[in-house]
Amino acid sequence: MLQPDLVRLLTEGHVLVKSCDEDCLTGNTQEPRQSEGEEGEEGNPFNYTPQLIHLNKDHQLFEDGDIHRHMYLQDLYISEAEDKPTLSVSEFACHISGCSAIFSTLEEYEHHYNSLHRHVCCSCRRSLPSARLLDIHIQEWHDSLFTILSQRQDMYQCLVEGCGQKFSTSKHRKDHLIKIHKYPPDFRFDKTKKDKGNRQTKKQPQKDTTMDVEESMETHGSEEEAARMAKSASTEEHADLNAAAPSTESSSSDPLEPRYSYRVPTNVCFGRGSVRGFRGRRGRRK
Amino acid sequence: MWRLNKVHHKAGRPGDSVEELKLKRREHEKALRQARRDRQLVSKRLLLNDDEDQSEVTMDTNSGEQDVVAVLQKLHHSGPERDTHLKALSKALRDPSAQLTFIKQENSMHLLVGLLTGSDATCRLQASTKFTELCLYTLGNLCPDSIVKEKLLAQGIVPALASCLENQRHNLAVVEAVGFTLSQLLQANDAAEKIIPMVLASSLPSHLLSVLTPDPKFGLGPAIECAWCIHYLTCSMKDHRVLLAQGALLQCSSLLVSLGGAVAEGNKEEGMELLICPLLRCVGNLLSSCPLTDLSAQMGDVRIVVALCALLQAFLLTQPALARESAWVLNNLTAHSRALCSALLTLNLVPGLIQLLPFSQGINTMILRVLANIAHNKKDFCVHLAHRGLLSALCATLKMADQEMVTLSMDVIFMLVVSSPQVAEEFVKQGGLSLLEATQYNSEGEIRQRATHLLEHHLLS
Numbered sequence: 001m002l003q004p005d006l007v008r009l010l011t012e013g014h015v016l017v018k019s020c021d022e023d024c025l026t027g028n029t030q031e032p033r034q035s036e037g038e039e040g041e042e043g044n045p046f047n048y049t050p051q052l053i054h055l056n057k058d059h060q061l062f063e064d065g066d067i068h069r070h071m072y073l074q075d076l077y078i079s080e081a082e083d084k085p086t087l088s089v090s091e092f093a094c095h096i097s098g099c100s101a102i103f104s105t106l107e108e109y110e111h112h113y114n115s116l117h118r119h120v121c122c123s124c125r126r127s128l129p130s131a132r133l134l135d136i137h138i139q140e141w142h143d144s145l146f147t148i149l150s151q152r153q154d155m156y157q158c159l160v161e162g163c164g165q166k167f168s169t170s171k172h173r174k175d176h177l178i179k180i181h182k183y184p185p186d187f188r189f190d191k192t193k194k195d196k197g198n199r200q201t202k203k204q205p206q207k208d209t210t211m212d213v214e215e216s217m218e219t220h221g222s223e224e225e226a227a228r229m230a231k232s233a234s235t236e237e238h239a240d241l242n243a244a245a246p247s248t249e250s251s252s253s254d255p256l257e258p259r260y261s262y263r264v265p266t267n268v269c270f271g272r273g274s275v276r277g278f279r280g281r282r283g284r285r286k
Numbered sequence: 287m288w289r290l291n292k293v294h295h296k297a298g299r300p301g302d303s304v305e306e307l308k309l310k311r312r313e314h315e316k317a318l319r320q321a322r323r324d325r326q327l328v329s330k331r332l333l334l335n336d337d338e339d340q341s342e343v344t345m346d347t348n349s350g351e352q353d354v355v356a357v358l359q360k361l362h363h364s365g366p367e368r369d370t371h372l373k374a375l376s377k378a379l380r381d382p383s384a385q386l387t388f389i390k391q392e393n394s395m396h397l398l399v400g401l402l403t404g405s406d407a408t409c410r411l412q413a414s415t416k417f418t419e420l421c422l423y424t425l426g427n428l429c430p431d432s433i434v435k436e437k438l439l440a441q442g443i444v445p446a447l448a449s450c451l452e453n454q455r456h457n458l459a460v461v462e463a464v465g466f467t468l469s470q471l472l473q474a475n476d477a478a479e480k481i482i483p484m485v486l487a488s489s490l491p492s493h494l495l496s497v498l499t500p501d502p503k504f505g506l507g508p509a510i511e512c513a514w515c516i517h518y519l520t521c522s523m524k525d526h527r528v529l530l531a532q533g534a535l536l537q538c539s540s541l542l543v544s545l546g547g548a549v550a551e552g553n554k555e556e557g558m559e560l561l562i563c564p565l566l567r568c569v570g571n572l573l574s575s576c577p578l579t580d581l582s583a584q585m586g587d588v589r590i591v592v593a594l595c596a597l598l599q600a601f602l603l604t605q606p607a608l609a610r611e612s613a614w615v616l617n618n619l620t621a622h623s624r625a626l627c628s629a630l631l632t633l634n635l636v637p638g639l640i641q642l643l644p645f646s647q648g649i650n651t652m653i654l655r656v657l658a659n660i661a662h663n664k665k666d667f668c669v670h671l672a673h674r675g676l677l678s679a680l681c682a683t684l685k686m687a688d689q690e691m692v693t694l695s696m697d698v699i700f701m702l703v704v705s706s707p708q709v710a711e712e713f714v715k716q717g718g719l720s721l722l723e724a725t726q727y728n729s730e731g732e733i734r735q736r737a738t739h740l741l742e743h744h745l746l747s
Contacts, residue, residue, distance in 0.1 A: 002592070002596045002599060002638075003634070006592050006596075006633060007596070010543060010544075010593055010596065011547040011548075044743075045732065045736050045739055046696075046701075046736060048658055048662065048697035048698075048701065050617075050620070050621035050655075050658070052573065052574040053618060054521075054524060054571055054574035054575070055567070055571065055614070056522065057518065057521045058322075061607075061611065061614065062567070063322060064605075065567075066322055067318050068559070068563070068605075069514065069564075070318050070329045071315065072510075073330075073466075074314070074329050075289075076311060077290060077557065077560075078311065085605065085606060087603055087647075088645070088647055089645060089646060090645070090683075090688060091646075091686070091687040092685045092686055093686065095685075095725070095728045095729055096724070096727045096729070097727055097728065097729040098729070102687055113724070117727075126723065129724075184731055
């Protein structure tokens with residue numbers, strides 16, 4: 001219900017606040033405002049602009065009101081007490097590419113996400129949508145043995161489970177994913193060189209997702225590591241990301257980074273139904 | 287007398303059970319929805335008399351068509367029985383084939399319009415205006431037919447209605463009838479080209495506006511009809527200068543403020559939503575073309591945002607469509623007015639809006655637009671919004687199935703995060719980073735792009 005003082009405001013007619021004159025005084029016109037914070041920012045994709053919406057007679061939004069009106073004209077009016085229309089609540093959906101699960105509550109969504117998509121790398125705290133991708137990520141980014149081996153043999157696995165192909169560089173793999181498996185070119189592929197000239201598909205420093213995230217979802221203990229990580233400073237993450245140019249460079253350029261990353265073996269379970277993922281992160285929920 | 291007092295449950299016959307009534311109503315409703323989809327939504331209306339009985343047998347002969355012709359002949363001679371004849375005609379015209387016959391009769395429209403203007407002119411001499419009303423409803427029921435419309439327009443129906451309204455604006459029953467007939471004319475699919483310019487050029491708009499405030503004794507009927515007329519005028523055109531010049535926005539919004547107040551106090555009169563609905567639409571559409579520089583003169587009162595929030599809450603469960611339309615008006619109010627955005631914040635109306643974000647079918651997308659409009663005013667507004675709990679709400683709306691909610695959520699998160707370091711920090715504290723990280727795997731390219739941009743340029747750099 002509306003606060004009592006606001007009800008009074010409506011019924012007693014005391015205008016306690018400034019009128020719309022403020023708009024004129026500040027010279028606020030209908031010119032489109034500049035988009036946010038784009039000083040020197042390249043390719044800002046955000047472009048929200050407030051819109052005045054005009055609705056014509058036949059617009060969908062007007063349907064229920066029109067029907068109500070005509071029911072009244074035809075003397076079929078029904079008062080509120082007798083008619084109970086249903087108000088619907090939004091559903092939630094997992095938007096991870098390839099996953100199309102839908103949920104009626106946020107809790108169900110969170111449970112799904114934490115069970116299936118929150119596979120967290122201990123070293124960089126990055127969350128990967130599947131266990132397989134996490135394995136590949138750790139191998140390629142945090143394993144110096146991989147770095148050595150990849151100089152002599154094809155080590156970059158195709159991300160699509162079952163494909164089995166391996167490539168000598170991440171770029172070759174990326175091309176394969178785009179060409180053969182129809183990945184969109186803007187997907188989260190690796191940055192190769194930290195090269196400002198080459199910005200097209202190289203914006204994301206992360207590995208990409210897979211098309212088949214539902215697979216291989218056995219229990220996983222990496223969240224326990226993640227829970228520990230939750231308390232650590234965010235600067236650690238910064239360091240990892242900035243250093244994460246090509247995967248071949250990461251371990252050699254940053255002496256602080258661990259040589260091996262640890263993931264709790266899959267045969268260690270921290271209990272079914274245990275909270276997976278960062279504690280205290282969900283915040284207030286409806 | 288306020289129509290709702292007289293007519294209830296007309297759908298069924300006496301003896302129908304509650305369930306049968308409900309079923310019949312639902313069927314009717316379904317038929318109306320289909321008609322609307324076909325852009326053929328029309329309704330006829332009956333003049334209610336105290337002695338009117340639906341099952342009354344009016345004709346002795348077995349052919350309605352013959353009756354129509356016969357009655358028409360009788361009506362040509364004005365006399366004391368013309369009331370009876372007209373009543374008979376009106377009833378006969380309920381039959382579609384009789385109606386067709388009537389329309390095809392030469393000069394039938396001419397006759398009716400003549401009867402109307404004649405009756406209107408002599409109204410002061412008559413004890414009752416029932417004849418005028420009957421003329422009007424008869425005409426109004428015929429209007430949806432396109433042949434009829436053309437003939438009526440040629441016969442000067444618009445000036446006839448204008449002078450009727452002008453002469454009889456204190457007779458609310460006649461006002462209601464004029465409103466109904468005019469609304470039937472204005473509802474036509476081609477009204478914008480043929481009828482509306484004529485109406486706007488006449489005195490009708492100003493008179494319609496003058497009778498918008500409902501009379502407590504008579505009831506809401508006349509105001510409802512006139513409000514729907516103004517709605518049809520505003521929704522069919524984008525240029526509203528004539529209506530704005532006559533104070534339409536001011537009048538409609540003031541009325542919404544007082545209705546909102548009544549609703550907020552709990553005085554929800556039955557049928558009130560039938561008036562609130564067209565008023566909302568008038569304000570919404572008039573705003574879409576009102577220059578911002580005129581806004582303060584046209585609106586005057588920031589209480590409109592309070593009224594809209596009151597309506598949103600009051601009708602959310604019972605008439606969600608009305609809540610949706612209120613949210614739409616709020617969007618148009620906040621789109622370019624910093625003052626109104628500010629009012630929403632200072633009057634502490636934002637938490638109430640945030641609570642509406644779970645509700646679908648167009649409500650939450652519109653509300654999120656309103657919040658985005660507020661955030662678009664940058665720093666202080668964003669900080670305020672963050673303090674009211676918008677960030678955690680957005681962490682939930684970002685996970686909704688509706689793609690538009692996801693996109694809008696990203697937009698608002700962006701605006702909040704770039705507005706100030708404190709808000710960015712708060713977002714990170716609430717798990718924003720891992721949320722955006724997950725969003726980088728979103729199936730939609732545009733969303734992925736936005737998540738990455740936000741992470742790289744504003745949160746992690």
